[in-house]
Amino acid sequence: xxxxxxxxxxxxxxxxxxxxxxxxxxxxxxxxxxxxxxxxxxxxxxxxxxxxxxxxxxxxxxxxxxxxxxxxxxxxxxxxxxxxxxxxxxxxxxxxxxxxxxxxxxxxxxxxxxxxxxxxxxxxxxxxxxxxxxxxxxxxxxxxxxxxxxxxxxxxxxxxxxxxxxxxxxxxxxxxxxxxxxxxxxxxxxxxxxxxxxxxxxxxxxxxxxxxxxxxxxxxxxxxxxxxxxxxxxxxxxxxxxxxxxxxxxxxxxxxxxxxxxxxxxxxxxxxxxxxxxxxxxxxxxxxxxxxxxxxxxxxxxxxxxxxxxxxxxxxxxxxxxxxxxxxxxxxxxxxxxxxxxxxxxxxxxxxxxxxxxxxxxxxxxxxxxxxxxxxxxxxxxxxxxxxxxxxxxxxxxxxxxxxxxxxxxxxxxxxxxxxxxxxxxxxxxxxxxxxxxxxxxxxxxxxxxxxxxxxxxxxxxxxxxxxxxxxxxxxxxxxxxxxxxxxxxxxxxxxxxxxxxxxxxxxxxxxxxxxxxxxxxxxxxxxxxxxxxxxxxxxxxxxxxxxxxxxxxxxxxxxxxxxxxxxxxxxxxxxxxxxxxxxxxxxxxxxxxxxxxxxxxxxxxxxxxxxxxxxxxxxxxxxxx
Numbered sequence: 001x002x003x004x005x006x007x008x009x010x011x012x013x014x015x016x017x018x019x020x021x022x023x024x025x026x027x028x029x030x031x032x033x034x035x036x037x038x039x040x041x042x043x044x045x046x047x048x049x050x051x052x053x054x055x056x057x058x059x060x061x062x063x064x065x066x067x068x069x070x071x072x073x074x075x076x077x078x079x080x081x082x083x084x085x086x087x088x089x090x091x092x093x094x095x096x097x098x099x100x101x102x103x104x105x106x107x108x109x110x111x112x113x114x115x116x117x118x119x120x121x122x123x124x125x126x127x128x129x130x131x132x133x134x135x136x137x138x139x140x141x142x143x144x145x146x147x148x149x150x151x152x153x154x155x156x157x158x159x160x161x162x163x164x165x166x167x168x169x170x171x172x173x174x175x176x177x178x179x180x181x182x183x184x185x186x187x188x189x190x191x192x193x194x195x196x197x198x199x200x201x202x203x204x205x206x207x208x209x210x211x212x213x214x215x216x217x218x219x220x221x222x223x224x225x226x227x228x229x230x231x232x233x234x235x236x237x238x239x240x241x242x243x244x245x246x247x248x249x250x251x252x253x254x255x256x257x258x259x260x261x262x263x264x265x266x267x268x269x270x271x272x273x274x275x276x277x278x279x280x281x282x283x284x285x286x287x288x289x290x291x292x293x294x295x296x297x298x299x300x301x302x303x304x305x306x307x308x309x310x311x312x313x314x315x316x317x318x319x320x321x322x323x324x325x326x327x328x329x330x331x332x333x334x335x336x337x338x339x340x341x342x343x344x345x346x347x348x349x350x351x352x353x354x355x356x357x358x359x360x361x362x363x364x365x366x367x368x369x370x371x372x373x374x375x376x377x378x379x380x381x382x383x384x385x386x387x388x389x390x391x392x393x394x395x396x397x398x399x400x401x402x403x404x405x406x407x408x409x410x411x412x413x414x415x416x417x418x419x420x421x422x423x424x425x426x427x428x429x430x431x432x433x434x435x436x437x438x439x440x441x442x443x444x445x446x447x448x449x450x451x452x453x454x455x456x457x458x459x460x461x462x463x464x465x466x467x468x469x470x471x472x473x474x475x476x477x478x479x480x481x482x483x484x485x486x487x488x489x490x491x492x493x494x495x496x497x498x499x500x501x502x503x504x505x506x507x508x509x510x511x512x513x514x515x516x517x518x519x520x521x522x523x524x525x526x527x528x529x530x531x532x533x534x535x536x537x538x539x540x541x542x543x544x545x546x547x548x549x550x551x552x553x554x555x556x557x558x559x560x561x562x563x564x565x566x567x568x569x570x571x572x573x574x575x576x577x578x579x580x581x582x583x584x585x586x587x588x589x590x591x592x593x594x595x596x597x598x599x600x601x602x603x604x605x606x607x608x609x610x611x612x613x614x615x616x617x618x619x620x621x622x623x624x625x626x
Contacts, residue, residue: 011077026068026079027055037081038090038119040097040205041157042069045262046166052097052157054119056089057081065089087123094124100135100180101206102152110207112220116155135180143173143185144192146212146266147200151183154208160184160200167263168196169391184208195384198269202253211250213270218244226568227254229555231275231321231504231548232268234455235362235383236557239264241272241549241568248272248549248569258363259561261392265384274505275547278531280573284542291542296575297583303499303541304587306524307338310497314524315342315490318468320457321504322577323553323565324611325600327459327466329581329592330501331474337585341470341484342495345463347456347510349488351431353464353476358560360423360450362386366393369419369447372411374426374434376402382427382454383558405430408437412444420447428453428460455558457507458548462556465608474608491518498522501577502529503545509535528580545577552597562611 007022016033025048030037040052048070056065060078065085080086098120105111137151156175161184164173172192176185186192201209223242230237230251237260240252251269255262283299284291294302307314316338318330327345334343365371371390373379380387390400403411405426415422422441426434434451441449455461467474471483485493491514498519502509511519511534519525519538527539530547548555550571556562575583578600582592594600605612 009073009075009077011073011075011079013079014081020073022073024073026057026059026066026071026073026077029073030068030079030081035081037068038115038123039069040115040119040155041159043159043162043203046159046162049158049162052093052155054090054093056086056093058083058086090123091125094120095128095130097155098124098128099130100152101155102134104153107216108153108207109210109215110204114207115205137183141185142191143209144194144197146270147192147197148210148212148215149184150208150210153206154184155206156182156184157205159203159205160209163196163199163203164194166395167199167388167391168194170194170196173200195266196263196388198266199253199263211270213273214250218242218249223249224568226566228549228565228568229458229557229563230264230268230271231458231506232265232271233383234458234460234558235259235268235385236458236555236559236561236563237264237268237385238563239268243549243568246570248276258361259557259559260385261389263385263388267384271506272549275530275549275569277547277550277569277571281532281544283544286540291536291539296543296580299541299543300580300583301587303526303543304584306540307497307499307526307584308588310524312338312340313495314338314340314497314499315485315487315493315495316340316344316499316501317487317509318343318345318463318501319503319507319509320345320455320460320463321507321548322459322463322501323548323551323555323597324459324462324466324562324604325553325597326501326503326577326581327463327468328600328604328607329578329585329594331467333581333585333590337588337590341479341482342490342493343468343484344470344487345457345460345468346487348512349486350428351435352472353428353453353469355476357428357431357451357453358461358558360425360452361559361561362389362452364421364450365389365398365423366396368393368398368421368423370415370421371398371400371423371425372415372437373400373402374408374411374424374437375405375430378427379425379454382456386425386454405433408433408440411437412440415441415445417444417446419445422447422449424449424451426451426453428455452559458504458557459555461558461560462554462562465556465560465611466604475610488512488514491515495522497524497526499526500528500535501545502527502533502535503548503577505531505533508533511535528577543580544574545580546571546574550574551577554601 010019013030018033020029037055039055050067050070055068057068058080059066141149161173226241228241230239238254238256240254242249253264282293285302316334334340401414424438470486525539526541528543549569
């Protein structure tokens with residue numbers, strides 16, 4: 001099939017020739033040749049509005065300066081971004097913006113990462129000619145329990161209101177009043193309810209919108225920034241972990257167009273206090289009914305001895321927040337060392353995973369004709385940033401059908417036979433209904449029908465891929481009669497020990513009624529976790545572990561994309577989780593010799609060829625196993 005030819009145009013910017021696709025803005029064409037044009041209102045994810053006038057440039061044969069953020073290129077166009085007239089207008093725009101803007105940079109949260117501050121220094125006048133008192137507005141206005149607005153600092157770029165209209169579609173923010181009295185606010189000053197408010201603070205070019213959690217916490221130059229992945233859900237949104245003095249200050253978005261499109265939900269963004277370490281905790285073992293502090297070696301030795309006595313009657317639960325490397329060792333520990341098939345990562349009984357569950361990549365949602373959310377809002381609740389992707393796609397023509405789990409016929413009737421691309425999105429709890437609907441749609445429509453299952457936990461997909469299941473091995477291979485029992489079957493199954501590896505308070509081992517009755521009588525409970533929980537009162541061995549913010553490794557999102565996480569917080573006094581697993585295995589004669597996480601990753605890749613893509617920063621799929 002011949003490639004589609006994109007029509008291009010060639011222009012010059014400051015004497016440099018550049019060829020770009022037709023429909024490119026002058027602003028973006030200039031970026032192609034490394035020319036910076038200052039902006040405030042412009043944002044690459046939003047439609048041009050040209051309200052700040054900071055990006056005015058000269059275009060030959062046009063009598064007036066033109067906004068680079070709103071004028072599309074034409075063949076032969078000649079653009080000049082640095083001229084006396086442009087410089088004069090840039091200084092004028094900044095001088096007008098600073099008439100009423102308070103010069104409180106030393107106490108403003110945006111200080112040090114403020115575009116207004118930077119551009120005033122680079123393009124603005126050296127001093128203001130205005131000597132009268134500045135206009136005053138309300139300060140520290142609570143827009144919600146998450147966001148505070150300083151109206152004096154607002155430069156009316158409209159970014160936040162446009163996000164609310166164009167990106168999330170909630171229309172919670174609006175421009176109120178007129179002229180110099182114009183302010184940003186919510187309807188009737190009601191608290192904002194959006195699940196995406198943190199994005200307002202990131203796109204605000206000044207310190208008008210600030211986060212309650214981050215206010216007066218740090219300056220950006222004092223922060224240590226680490227690339228990572230959000231621990232909130234299976235979406236796999238990319239984040240920056242900003243920490244100061246070994247304490248997390250905030251999570252910020254880190255654009256991955258194929259996954260998050262540069263946005264975060266508030267659930268993930270503001271989850272970081274859950275990963276603040278409480279103390280320098282030591283391991284404990286229970287003797288004579290009381291927990292005693294011991295060394296890591298003593299706790300590991302005690303656990304290994306007790307597990308040996310349990311024989312093969314030991315079960316293991318690994319968190320869907322663990323790294324792939326931890327999961328890889330956890331499975332080896334149970335299958336190869338303990339000779340036990342009883343391992344799981346799921347909160348309860350769920351349908352079996354299949355490679356087809358990831359046949360619809362997140363980014364491909366934008367290319368669908370119809371998307372069916374089987375379960376309606378619960379699909380969005382399970383992966384909130386999906387809403388932003390779906391709303392963006394709706395603006396391009398996607399038709400979204402929100403239907404109940406038992407309303408398959410309604411969805412089937414709503415999709416016409418001539419549809420070319422259909423997607424079915426559902427939580428893994430509703431997989432059976434999703435598979436049935438996909439099958440029926442495939443028989444009706446002419447085009448493709450693919451599905452995307454939203455798994456539980458930031459690495460629930462990785463846990464399935466790596467065989468943290470009682471009845472399937474890595475790559476979803478059959479165990480040929482060597483199946484064990486899943487978590488829901490453990491109570492009353494005659495088990496003598498359970499090893500729980502829990503790495504995230506957001507996806508903790510929440511006990512069911514049956515487990516609450518069974519666990520107190522269990523001879524051995526090893527609890528390897530990051531934070532204390534009610535299970536501490538039942539545990540015979542408590543081994544402190546690391547949070548994802550303290551780990552190196554990889555995780556797999558719901559579409560099968562493998563991404564790296566890196567250590568952002570130092571907790572060197574806590575033995576790394578994989579080293580604890582290795583030490584227990586070696587106490588029982590395993591002979592593992594891993595020196596670092598990279599060696600585990602390398603072996604994981606050798607054992608599971610599809611994961612080789614982790615070393616090439618590519619999306620991992622199971623297509624070759626189909």
